[in-house]
Amino acid sequence: METLIMQIFNGFSVSSILLLAALGLAITFGQMGIINMAHGEFIMIGAYTTYVVQNLFRTYLPKNVFDMYCIAALFLSFLVAALFGTVLEKLIIRHLYGKPAESLLVTWGISLILQQLARSIFGAPNVAVDAPSFLENSLKIGTISFSYKRLFILVIAICCLVGVYVLMYRTKYGRNIRGVMQNRDMAAGLGVNTKQVDSLTFSMGCGLAGLAGAALTWIGAIGPTLGTNYIVDAFMSVVVGGAGSILGTVFGSVFIGLGGTTFEYLTDASLGKVLIFVCVIILLQFKPKGIFAISGRALED
Amino acid sequence: MKKMKLWKKVCALTMTIALGVSAVGCGAISEVSKEDETKAASNSTSDGDTIKVGILHSLSGTMAISETSVRDAELLAIKEINANGGVLGKQIEVVVEDGASDNAIFAEKAEKLLLSDNVATVFGCWTSASRKAVLPVFESNNGLLWYPVQYEGQESSPNIFYTGAAPNQQIVPAVEYLAENYGKKVFLVGSDYVFPRTANAIIKKQAEALGLEVVGEEYTPMGHTDYTTTVNKIKQADPDFVINTLNGDSNVAFFKELADAGISSDDIMTCSMSVAEEEISGIGASYLEGHMVSWNYYQTTDTPENETFVAAYKAEYGEGRVTDDPIEAGYIAVYLWAAAVEKAGTTDIDAVKTAAKGITFQAPEGLVTIDGDNQHIYKSVRIGVVNKEGLIDEVYSTTEPVKPDPYLTTYDWAEGLSVSK
Numbered sequence: 001m002e003t004l005i006m007q008i009f010n011g012f013s014v015s016s017i018l019l020l021a022a023l024g025l026a027i028t029f030g031q032m033g034i035i036n037m038a039h040g041e042f043i044m045i046g047a048y049t050t051y052v053v054q055n056l057f058r059t060y061l062p063k064n065v066f067d068m069y070c071i072a073a074l075f076l077s078f079l080v081a082a083l084f085g086t087v088l089e090k091l092i093i094r095h096l097y098g099k100p101a102e103s104l105l106v107t108w109g110i111s112l113i114l115q116q117l118a119r120s121i122f123g124a125p126n127v128a129v130d131a132p133s134f135l136e137n138s139l140k141i142g143t144i145s146f147s148y149k150r151l152f153i154l155v156i157a158i159c160c161l162v163g164v165y166v167l168m169y170r171t172k173y174g175r176n177i178r179g180v181m182q183n184r185d186m187a188a189g190l191g192v193n194t195k196q197v198d199s200l201t202f203s204m205g206c207g208l209a210g211l212a213g214a215a216l217t218w219i220g221a222i223g224p225t226l227g228t229n230y231i232v233d234a235f236m237s238v239v240v241g242g243a244g245s246i247l248g249t250v251f252g253s254v255f256i257g258l259g260g261t262t263f264e265y266l267t268d269a270s271l272g273k274v275l276i277f278v279c280v281i282i283l284l285q286f287k288p289k290g291i292f293a294i295s296g297r298a299l300e301d
Numbered sequence: 302m303k304k305m306k307l308w309k310k311v312c313a314l315t316m317t318i319a320l321g322v323s324a325v326g327c328g329a330i331s332e333v334s335k336e337d338e339t340k341a342a343s344n345s346t347s348d349g350d351t352i353k354v355g356i357l358h359s360l361s362g363t364m365a366i367s368e369t370s371v372r373d374a375e376l377l378a379i380k381e382i383n384a385n386g387g388v389l390g391k392q393i394e395v396v397v398e399d400g401a402s403d404n405a406i407f408a409e410k411a412e413k414l415l416l417s418d419n420v421a422t423v424f425g426c427w428t429s430a431s432r433k434a435v436l437p438v439f440e441s442n443n444g445l446l447w448y449p450v451q452y453e454g455q456e457s458s459p460n461i462f463y464t465g466a467a468p469n470q471q472i473v474p475a476v477e478y479l480a481e482n483y484g485k486k487v488f489l490v491g492s493d494y495v496f497p498r499t500a501n502a503i504i505k506k507q508a509e510a511l512g513l514e515v516v517g518e519e520y521t522p523m524g525h526t527d528y529t530t531t532v533n534k535i536k537q538a539d540p541d542f543v544i545n546t547l548n549g550d551s552n553v554a555f556f557k558e559l560a561d562a563g564i565s566s567d568d569i570m571t572c573s574m575s576v577a578e579e580e581i582s583g584i585g586a587s588y589l590e591g592h593m594v595s596w597n598y599y600q601t602t603d604t605p606e607n608e609t610f611v612a613a614y615k616a617e618y619g620e621g622r623v624t625d626d627p628i629e630a631g632y633i634a635v636y637l638w639a640a641a642v643e644k645a646g647t648t649d650i651d652a653v654k655t656a657a658k659g660i661t662f663q664a665p666e667g668l669v670t671i672d673g674d675n676q677h678i679y680k681s682v683r684i685g686v687v688n689k690e691g692l693i694d695e696v697y698s699t700t701e702p703v704k705p706d707p708y709l710t711t712y713d714w715a716e717g718l719s720v721s722k
Contacts, residue, residue: 124366130587138562140563147562
């Protein structure tokens with residue numbers, strides 16, 4: 001029984017991480033038809049930002065404030081990644097709208113450049129981030145322990161999800177985004193600055209990736225190749241759920257997260273991954289546009 | 302509108318020029334760093350005033366984390382030998398190649414080093430997969446490789462000298478020690494490739510002989526980072542100790558997950574075969590504190606040679622750097638080769654191999670001797686515990702260096718394990 005509960009928690013935990021990684025991608029992929037292969041590197045940027053913030057806190061601020069670095073890190077990771085995203089968008093992505101093949105290649109090249117940049121600045125070896133002390137250990141209910149870090153990440157993921165939902169469906173900006181996404185010409189005709197909306201949405205997507213990176217520092221390795229570990233799963237979550245649909249991405253993440261951990265538990269890690277991929281393939285045979293596909297400009301082809 | 306088009310063209314042109322310049326620049330930089338290469342590309346190994354050697358490690362990709370420091374150690378040894386007059390009165394010239402964590406590239410670069418650079422010997426590789434990829438290249442071209450990393454044994458190529466541990470110098474003693482001190486139930490976790498699979502095959506046979514119970518055996522793909530399920534399985538199986546043969550980034554995720562699940566080394570002891578000082582700094586000492594590792598050398602190893610070595614390494618590369626077993630093994634490989642060449646009086650491969658038999662060297666790890674039968678070296682076994690500074694304290698060591706036994710012929714229980722050469 002306990003193992004079952006633990007496994008379910010593990011599944012949701014993995015799903016929450018996938019959701020964080022994939023949320024930004026759902027926005028950029030669904031919004032603009034941009035296949036952003038550099039999305040993983042934005043996660044990496046967020047992780048390295050956290051590392052830098054941690055070091056700054058350690059060097060310049062008194063010890064008792066150290067734990068607060070994680071709050072600063074979460075905000076700064078979002079901002080730094082969003083900044084990189086804006087620069088990228090204005091220089092390069094702007095010219096790739098509606099051209100999926102080109103955007104794939106160009107963003108792939110950008111991902112390699114960003115990886116090497118990280119290697120040159122921080123070195124090839126992994127760097128370590130110490131989790132804040134209030135996240136040490138776990139919540140123990142009976143014999144089951146729920147790691148505080150993973151609970152915190154779950155909370156962050158839910159907050160991001162709610163934040164994105166509120167933004168998209170309850171604010172003027174969100175309405176503009178959805179308008180541009182569904183019918184660009186009409187939105188432009190009604191006075192929406194589509195270029196600005198594109199720029200902001202892409203930055204937001206990248207910022208969310210940065211946030212994911214910050215959360216991931218407490219779970220795994222931080223190195224130049226961090227992004228490559230998450231990019232495939234992030235894309236899978238988005239595709240399974242349906243590009244452009246936030247609910248779809250949630251579903252996709254849960255499907256892959258829970259499904260993956262269940263298969264892994266029943267067999268082993270390698271086989272588990274194979275089985276979940278097979279399930280995704282089968283699912284896509286019946287629903288090629290994902291479960292919750294919405295029609296938008298980017299998907300008309 | 303016209304202005305926009307002009308601006309776009311100017312931007313595109315500038316970018317193209319910038320890319321062109323940086324491409325040329327990059328080419329120039331790599332040329333400067335490989336100036337040795339361009340100098341005497343067609344010279345044979347010991348013509349002129351220099352002897353050329355090759356270094357072949359992953360300087361990029363997932364294994365760069367571990368291998369760049371081994372290259373640094375080898376370069377340090379070469380620098381020291383050159384400062385002392387070189388080998389056979391000649392200075393050593395180095396050609397460094399990047400295997401890029403890709404086995405096909407390792408094989409390609411090995412061929413290049415042997416056939417077009419005509420190097421006298423190569424120091425290189427880390428993963429068993431890369432070594433297996435270059436083995437046919439060295440054997441068919443009668444080259445010489447010095448391999449500095451602990452591995453699974455079952456090999457003794459005539460063209461490779463192994464300065465890392467054979468399984469009887471690392472894995473087997475570790476299992477014995479843990480069984481004596483912690484209990485009978487063992488869980489095996491490792492990355493999914495040749496080294497962990499072979500190592501676990503050995504351990505399972507040893508477990509049978511020692512009366513241990515293998516309560517779990519989990520393999521994860523290279524680069525796997527989600528260990529929630531694996532740790533859950535470990536918890537369920539409730540072993541007395543875990544033997545960990547994970548490699549690369551996986552170790553980071555695994556130990557963080559273990560700590561998160563509230564498992565410390567007091568609850569379940571783990572012993573890792575591929576975690577050394579270099580990897581500890583990437584994982585974080587707090588996650589590894591109290592856990593064990595099995596090697597033949599630690600930065601804390603107490604010999605006068607080691608004091609000098611650690612000081613020299615830190616002076617050359619920075620106070621923050623650490624030394625570990627593969628770093629030391631790479632360092633001594635260069636010295637052992639140099640000694641063999643001096644004894645043979647030539648860099649000719651066959652003469653060097655014959656001369657190398659029985660050569661001893663006072664290494665930072667203690668006295669090592671090259672075993673002429675299998676081209677491995679005698680090494681002391683040292684089992685250690687990670688401390689909170691991220692260094693390793695020895696808790697057990699053999700009194701004498703152990704004779705290498707890559708095919709485990711001295712163990713009855715290992716019969717049937719050996720793969721034919």
